[in-house]
Amino acid sequence: MNGRRRFLRDFLALLCSGGAIGGFLKLLPGSAHAKETVRTGKWYGYGVSVDKCIGCGRCMEACKAENNVPKEPFFFRTWVERYIIRKNGETAVRTIDPGAEPVPEAALDKSILRSFFVPKLCNQCADPPCVQVCPVGATWRTEDGVVLVNEKTCIGCRYCIQACPYGARYLSPATHTADKCTFCYHRISVGQLPACVEVCPTQARIFGDLNAAASPLSRFLRMNKIHVLKPGLNTEPKVYYANLDGEVR
């Protein structure tokens, strides 16, 4: 048998044995298939009851005060959008300005079909696209399910800002690093509520541990029909919306 034939024979044998071993391993429990992760610690989530939001913007003010977010109405860790859906199908979305003097509203604008407020914030995705694109590992998901930014290693390349499908990140003009909602990590780690949940006058915002059987959030998820934003992207957001309109993206 010449060298080429021997090589081909050995190579084919190796391929077959490899397939056999791989198939055998796949049958073994827990080796080829990673077992479904069982989460034992905290796993933070957030609830938004859309039909309770009155669009006062206290949450936006509280977030800026608590987290030193720049005052300009361009930088937000959380914001509230006002949706106006007209009968001809046009949808107008604007981020509200809490400090502005209320303009007299036309009480019976017949062209409006539906109108409501939607609070928005970082969805703290279980599978965050912003983390995937970071070239320096400066953003990551903690054990308890909060996506944080390490401002010491962030190089300010803005990839994460582009990658976030919810527009939840901004570049801090002070540090020139990416910044985002942390669920007020310094508050929740000592058992306090995030500032926006703290000040919400109508309990439209609910915070809690998804692993806890009895938390306001668990009750919220049990009592309402729940939707998340952009479910088709498989980011597995952990901000859950009750009574969300189909127009909301």
Add this chain to the structure above:
Amino acid sequence: MVKFPEKMPDSLARLLVVFVVLTAVLAIAWVMIPTPMKSVHVQWDNAILREKAKPMRYAGAHACEECHGEIYGKKKAGYHRDLSCETCHGPAKTHTEDPDKTKPAIPATRSFCVQCHAYNPSRPRGFPQINPQGHNPLKPCAGCHNPHDPKPPTTPKECSACHGEIARTKAVSHHVQLECTTCHQAPQQHKITPRGVKPTKPQNREFCGKCHAKDTRETREKLAKSAPKIDMAEHGEKYVCWQCHYPHSPEVEN
């Protein structure tokens, strides 16, 4: 068999020296680089510590109770019971640490209350709203309403105070003479927690049939007597009435 030379060739020896020196330099450099620069997990742990060390500005919903128990209790019994003190008075963590050093704000301007209570068609129906231009202009809100126990100067007795749209529709309909309570029983608790306790609604065809069935026995009342009559057996037998007729404005040809 391969035959090793008795003496190592010079070229190989030089290569070996270069290799050893290079390895030593890399090893020393690796030791000298601080750990946080080598492991992203150490960086993350440090970042978590920095994040946790950030100062809090809001003291939390229960911090005020200790000293301001009386006001706290009063607020707890009124319509503002679910409001945190800091929603209106602003962040007060420094005040809880040293009460004399900083005092929380006491907002007294109309524009502050109006931020929540100005009329806005996007707000949920039933939330108390006013037109700031027409509602006692230039008068401070606190002159009539105690912010810790806000009440409308007159407690609304009619359903129309909150359900104005339905009331207006009903007012121009054939059902104008019916009270809301003819069809809905509103428990007292509904006025306190409107979404928690809801009024009843008719559940079946027979309810409407009490007035509108051809063979109804409810003929004592004049209203029921003059109501348009249908044959319950023949008229839309498998549907409930409100699938075709909106009860607050039942459109029907007389």
